[in-house]
Amino acid sequence: MSDDPHLPAPAAPAVDPVLFRQVVGRFATGVAVVSTVVDGVDHAMTVNAFTSVSLEPLLVLVCLEKTSRLHDMVLGGGTWAVSVLGERQREASQWFATRGRPLDGQLDGFAVERGAVTGAVILSGALAAIECRTHAVHDGGDHSIVVGEVLSLDLPDPDGRPLVFHQGRYRAIA
Numbered sequence: 001m002s003d004d005p006h007l008p009a010p011a012a013p014a015v016d017p018v019l020f021r022q023v024v025g026r027f028a029t030g031v032a033v034v035s036t037v038v039d040g041v042d043h044a045m046t047v048n049a050f051t052s053v054s055l056e057p058l059l060v061l062v063c064l065e066k067t068s069r070l071h072d073m074v075l076g077g078g079t080w081a082v083s084v085l086g087e088r089q090r091e092a093s094q095w096f097a098t099r100g101r102p103l104d105g106q107l108d109g110f111a112v113e114r115g116a117v118t119g120a121v122i123l124s125g126a127l128a129a130i131e132c133r134t135h136a137v138h139d140g141g142d143h144s145i146v147v148g149e150v151l152s153l154d155l156p157d158p159d160g161r162p163l164v165f166h167q168g169r170y171r172a173i174a
Contacts, residue, residue: 028166031093034062035121036080038073042107042121045070046097048165049143050082058150059135063143069103074146075137081120084128086160090170092123093163117152127162129154 035044049063062082064071074080085093092110095101111124115131122129132148139145164171 079118083123083126085163
């Protein structure tokens with residue numbers, strides 16, 4: 001190895017994408033549904049790449065796959081909501097993770113409320129609900145990292161137990 005700073009750095013070894021999924025799958029995550037309403041049409045999708053960012057100002061982020069329907073709706077609409085799911089909401093998580101499901105009637109069978117600020121759907125019985133306005137969008141490869149300014153907070157089920165995803169499966173916290 002040369003100490004000459006003008007020589008290019010050695011290439012990093014190729015990383016196996018299957019192993020990558022296994023490795024990052026070891027990080028347990030909560031499960032949420034992100035929703036927006038654009039031109040009177042509701043859009044929603046299950047996510048697990050969601051986290052708080054800042055206390056001043058109050059910011060959260062969600063990572064949205066660029067090819068998902070929700071991606072363009074959130075970016076175009078500018079406001080959105082997050083429903084943090086409880087362990088009894090596994091069916092909702094699975095449904096809103098289904099690619100290609102019809103928009104018409106997608107909320108049938110789920111109790112929902114409208115966010116007071118954004119009008120976006122919030123799943124009734126969620127552990128927590130957050131309404132946001134898009135603050136910034138960053139490129140994240142095949143995803144966009146959408147940072148939201150928090151506009152409204154609620155604890156619909158403050159004593160509920162979280163829905164957790166780990167190693168490709170739903171898990172319970174003992």
